[in-house]
Amino acid sequence: xxxxxxxxxxxxxxxxxxxxxxxxxxxxxxxxxxxxxxxxxxxxxxxxxxxxxxxxxxxxxxxxxxxxxxxxxxxxxxxxxxxxxxxxxxxxxxxxxxxxxxxxxxxxxxxxxxxxxxxxxxxxxxxxxxxxxxxxxxxxxxxxxxxxxxxxxxxxxxxxxxxxxxxxxxxxxxxxxxxxxxxxxxxxxxxxxxxxxxxxxxxxxxxxxxxxxxxxxxxxxxxxxxxxxxxxxxxxxxxxxxxxxxxxxxxxxxxxx
Numbered sequence: 001x002x003x004x005x006x007x008x009x010x011x012x013x014x015x016x017x018x019x020x021x022x023x024x025x026x027x028x029x030x031x032x033x034x035x036x037x038x039x040x041x042x043x044x045x046x047x048x049x050x051x052x053x054x055x056x057x058x059x060x061x062x063x064x065x066x067x068x069x070x071x072x073x074x075x076x077x078x079x080x081x082x083x084x085x086x087x088x089x090x091x092x093x094x095x096x097x098x099x100x101x102x103x104x105x106x107x108x109x110x111x112x113x114x115x116x117x118x119x120x121x122x123x124x125x126x127x128x129x130x131x132x133x134x135x136x137x138x139x140x141x142x143x144x145x146x147x148x149x150x151x152x153x154x155x156x157x158x159x160x161x162x163x164x165x166x167x168x169x170x171x172x173x174x175x176x177x178x179x180x181x182x183x184x185x186x187x188x189x190x191x192x193x194x195x196x197x198x199x200x201x202x203x204x205x206x207x208x209x210x211x212x213x214x215x216x217x218x219x220x221x222x223x224x225x226x227x228x229x230x231x232x233x234x235x236x237x238x239x240x241x242x243x244x245x246x247x248x249x250x251x252x253x254x255x256x257x
Contacts, residue, residue: 005146007246010037019243024051032106032146036067060092067092112168188229
């Protein structure tokens with residue numbers, strides 16, 4: 001089983017950068033995407049069903065903002081939009097697809113980088129999301145949460161960690177929260193289970209020469225239940241083409257569904 005996750009930073013922008021032909025060529029079973037920045041009426045047929053995939057989407061109410069999606073080769077048994085939280089669901093941040101005993105979820109946590117107001121919204125989302133993660137872990141299913149969590153967990157996960165300790169995405173409170181997700185709830189950071197190397201990033205600022213110099217952050221994750229995480233065999237960050245300010249994260253699992 002191959003799963004890919006990518007923050008598109010706008011599906012229409014990514015489509016202009018040849019994301020859809022690349023997607024059609026992948027041998028992925030499910031591709032999770034975030035930050036659609038589009039409404040349902042903005043998506044053409046290629047965006048809805050590229051090359052053997054069928055897309056499912058949870059759009060934000062605000063135009064040109066947020067939104068998540070799942071491209072699936074196999075039709076899900078069930079698709080669930082949203083967390084049941086009005087504020088979060090208005091921003092299109094959670095989409096779940098069930099395939100037998102497996103669930104794959106595309107999730108997009110808020111960014112707090114726009115200022116204190118958005119950081120407060122991010123903390124509120126985290127507070128509400130934690131018990132949801134606890135309930136998911138208790139379902140007894142194999143579950144995979146893919147997406148942009150807007151948090152770099154450890155110093156290894158961003159180049160300039162010293163200068164970012166007071167910045168959203170690497171605040172002590174954010175790092176402690178995601179540590180609790182792993183240590184207290186038992187979820188597994190699958191990439192780090194497979195690849196312990198430094199300088200493995202998934203997002204680069206458009207400022208300066210961050211991409212060229214690999215001054216990045218690892219904020220895109222595949223986070224799984226322990227049983228599923230144990231089947232991971234290979235992880236890769238795709239950087240041959242750029243569709244976004246993020247890079248696709250691919251993980252292969254020795255798991256049949």
